[in-house]
Amino acid sequence: xxxIQTGPESGTTPPxxxxxxxxxxxxxxxAGALRQELFASRxxxxxxxxLIMVILAAALGLLRWALAQAQWAVIQANTSLxxxxxxxxxxxxxxxxxxxxxxxxxxxxxxxxRAFPRADRSGEIWPFNDRLVVALLGFLAxxxxxxxxxxxxxxxxxxxxxxxxxxxxxxxxxxxxSLPSRLVKLVPLSWPLLYLFGMVLIAxxxxxxxxxxxxxxxxxxxxxxxxxxxxxxxxxxVVVALGRRSSLPLLRWSSVLxxxxxxxxxxxxxxxxxQNILGYMxxxxxxxxxxxxxxxxxTFFCGAYLAEAVRAGLSAVPPGQLEAARSLGLSMPLALQxxxxxxxxxxxxPAAVGQFISLLQDTTLLSLIGLLDxxxxxxxxxxxxxxxxxxxxxYLTLAVLFWCCCAALGLGSRALERRxxxxxxxx
Amino acid sequence: MPSTQPMIEARGVQKWYPNGFHxxxxxxxxxxxxxxxxxxxxxxxxxxxxxxTFNALEEFQEGSxxxxxxxxxxxxxxIDAIRCDTGMVFQQFNLFPHLTVLENLSLAPVxxxxxxxxxxxxxxxALLERVGIAxxxxxxxxxxxxxxxxxxxxxxxLCMEPRILLFDEPTSALDPEMVGEVLEVMRGLAAEGxxxxxxxxxxxxAREVAHRVVLxxxxxxxxxxxxxxxxxxxxxxxxxQFLAQIL
Numbered sequence: 001x002x003x004i005q006t007g008p009e010s011g012t013t014p015p016x017x018x019x020x021x022x023x024x025x026x027x028x029x030x031a032g033a034l035r036q037e038l039f040a041s042r043x044x045x046x047x048x049x050x051l052i053m054v055i056l057a058a059a060l061g062l063l064r065w066a067l068a069q070a071q072w073a074v075i076q077a078n079t080s081l082x083x084x085x086x087x088x089x090x091x092x093x094x095x096x097x098x099x100x101x102x103x104x105x106x107x108x109x110x111x112x113x114r115a116f117p118r119a120d121r122s123g124e125i126w127p128f129n130d131r132l133v134v135a136l137l138g139f140l141a142x143x144x145x146x147x148x149x150x151x152x153x154x155x156x157x158x159x160x161x162x163x164x165x166x167x168x169x170x171x172x173x174x175x176x177x178s179l180p181s182r183l184v185k186l187v188p189l190s191w192p193l194l195y196l197f198g199m200v201l202i203a204x205x206x207x208x209x210x211x212x213x214x215x216x217x218x219x220x221x222x223x224x225x226x227x228x229x230x231x232x233x234x235x236x237x238v239v240v241a242l243g244r245r246s247s248l249p250l251l252r253w254s255s256v257l258x259x260x261x262x263x264x265x266x267x268x269x270x271x272x273x274x275q276n277i278l279g280y281m282x283x284x285x286x287x288x289x290x291x292x293x294x295x296x297x298x299t300f301f302c303g304a305y306l307a308e309a310v311r312a313g314l315s316a317v318p319p320g321q322l323e324a325a326r327s328l329g330l331s332m333p334l335a336l337q338x339x340x341x342x343x344x345x346x347x348x349x350p351a352a353v354g355q356f357i358s359l360l361q362d363t364t365l366l367s368l369i370g371l372l373d374x375x376x377x378x379x380x381x382x383x384x385x386x387x388x389x390x391x392x393x394x395y396l397t398l399a400v401l402f403w404c405c406c407a408a409l410g411l412g413s414r415a416l417e418r419r420x421x422x423x424x425x426x427x
Numbered sequence: 428m429p430s431t432q433p434m435i436e437a438r439g440v441q442k443w444y445p446n447g448f449h450x451x452x453x454x455x456x457x458x459x460x461x462x463x464x465x466x467x468x469x470x471x472x473x474x475x476x477x478x479x480t481f482n483a484l485e486e487f488q489e490g491s492x493x494x495x496x497x498x499x500x501x502x503x504x505x506i507d508a509i510r511c512d513t514g515m516v517f518q519q520f521n522l523f524p525h526l527t528v529l530e531n532l533s534l535a536p537v538x539x540x541x542x543x544x545x546x547x548x549x550x551x552x553a554l555l556e557r558v559g560i561a562x563x564x565x566x567x568x569x570x571x572x573x574x575x576x577x578x579x580x581x582x583x584x585l586c587m588e589p590r591i592l593l594f595d596e597p598t599s600a601l602d603p604e605m606v607g608e609v610l611e612v613m614r615g616l617a618a619e620g621x622x623x624x625x626x627x628x629x630x631x632x633a634r635e636v637a638h639r640v641v642l643x644x645x646x647x648x649x650x651x652x653x654x655x656x657x658x659x660x661x662x663x664x665x666x667x668q669f670l671a672q673i674l
Contacts, residue, residue: 324521327482328535329511342525
């Protein structure tokens with residue numbers, strides 16, 4: 001390569017023009033952008049004004065109803081029912097312990113993510129978004145327990161839990177780097193362990209008295225069903241997707257059969273079917289009661305759709321990747337595990353998270369087979385003569401709860417996507 | 428100078444693609460230790476298919492190939508052993524985009540050869556130094572130019588300490604200004620006595636570095652000669668046509 005000559009020593013050729021700063025119109029600025037986005041032309045302006053008025057009117061109407069007319073007592077009186085259903089009072093300390101552990105581990109993981117930025121980025125320990133999230137958490141901890149009219153001891157608990165999360169985030173962010181690397185590597189592993197431990201806490205066992213699934217309910221049951229199905233459907237999806245691309249005909253055909261069978265029937269049908277026949281299909285003791293049967297149906301349902309997402313990811317990885325891995329001596333399982341799957345799963349991530357979000361929403365169907373998930377609980381509350389006619393308040397609360405869970409899933413997945421994206425240029 | 432000890436021994440290799448196309452029609456080639464063989468030929472002549480049989484990326488139906496004394500058979504252990512000792516550099520680089528440059532180099536030595544990561548990374552940094560991109564070690568392949576990516580790909584192969592390097596059109600996907608830096612690295616390897624089989628159309632490289640030039644056409648070897656003879660006095664009509672087209 002011959003370097004292009006610039007500067008005074010280049011003798012006969014005239015010097016190259018140096019770069020100039022960009023003109024105003026290229027650089028983004030607030031007012032200019034607003035004008036360009038909303039009021040570029042007469043029609044644009046008209047449409048913008050009309051839309052803004054419609055949105056404002058709707059928002060105002062909703063606000064007026066929520067603040068003046070709505071009677072939130074129906075929610076305030078049933079917070080514990082909505083949160084955990086009929087979980088026995090003397091065992092509820094187990095759930096509090098679980099919340100504390102989750103908050104602590106979330107704080108630690110979050111802090112470590114900032115303490116160990118990706119190899120090609122310079123990391124900021126407190127980026128703007130993180131400060132925003134902490135502010136939001138603080139606001140929620142201060143306002144929500146009070147708005148729900150919880151007793152002072154309960155309010156205090158939520159303050160302590162929020163403080164714990166933020167403190168762990170702060171500690172891990174600042175001193176994460178000085179921890180021994182072996183300890184740091186344990187953190188991702190501690191999540192599945194915490195999940196298993198949480199299961200034990202919720203269901204009982206290992207010396208704790210058993211709380212049967214029929215006593216779980218509300219948000220607890222919804223989150224439990226959704227997380228169970230999400231976690232277990234993932235390996236199922238990967239295995240079935242690989243099976244569908246396998247060169248062994250039997251494996252390929254059974255994968256196709258499974259996917260097409262599940263995708264060919266509505267979830268509600270499968271749920272009812274599951275209540276009746278799953279007991280015969282799974283090994284004894286795996287689906288002992290209605291809740292677990294429903295959980296397995298959700299899992300297999302989600303697994304089939306996930307398999308299609310993963311398959312799309314697999315076919316988007318160029319065949320040269322597998323060839324390169326194989327030519328370096330990696331065996332087929334190693335090449336899949338270290339080279340092909342990481343890329344395929346990253347590509348499949350948005351579709352998979354879309355699937356998880358709809359799964360979370362599909363858990364409402366559990367109320368139709370008589371389980372007391374969020375919607376089921378809501379229906380029992382609304383059927384209570386004391387709260388007749390308070391449907392709007394209950395449904396709005398439900399919608400906001402689901403919206404928060406789905407938004408969290410979506411935001412988390414986008415953050416993960418950015419972190420895994422090798423071509424995303426450092427900011 | 429190459430010794431007489433054969434590193435690759437191909438005898439009567441026949442290959443048909445599943446659609447019935449007869450891609451290799453009885454190819455014989457023997458490559459000695461330390462020898463640089465350049466394979467040329469028009470597209471579709473089977474040259475890429477042929478070198479991809481050496482590390483079993485392509486199967487063949489008849490004939491025999493042995494690499495470094497190990498016969499290529501359907502025994503998976505044999506194939507993995509050969510692949511460990513045979514580096515391959517691809518036209519499209521095929522770097523792993525989700526790993527940094529350093530991780531690209533150290534993956535196979537760590538997971539296949541079970542070597543210590545710290546030791547492998549020291550060696551990988553030395554190799555990156557040698558191909559002139561040590562300062563890019565923590566970047567991702569997508570952040571490098573084509574020429575840099577191909578040099579990383581060469582370093583990745585070298586990190587497994589192969590006894591043979593196969594190059595499948597290593598400069599064909601590069602912008603012209605980046606061809607030179609890759610050929611420079613390959614020249615250095617040849618000078619150190621690496622056994623190399625190179626599919627390329629780079630005449631300058633072939634003339635200067637190759638010990639032998641092989642011309643393939645329609646799945647067979649048409650001419651096999653020292654570069655001087657091949658470029659100045661080709662014996663076969665096909666060779667003359669081919670040279671007339673690329674000159």
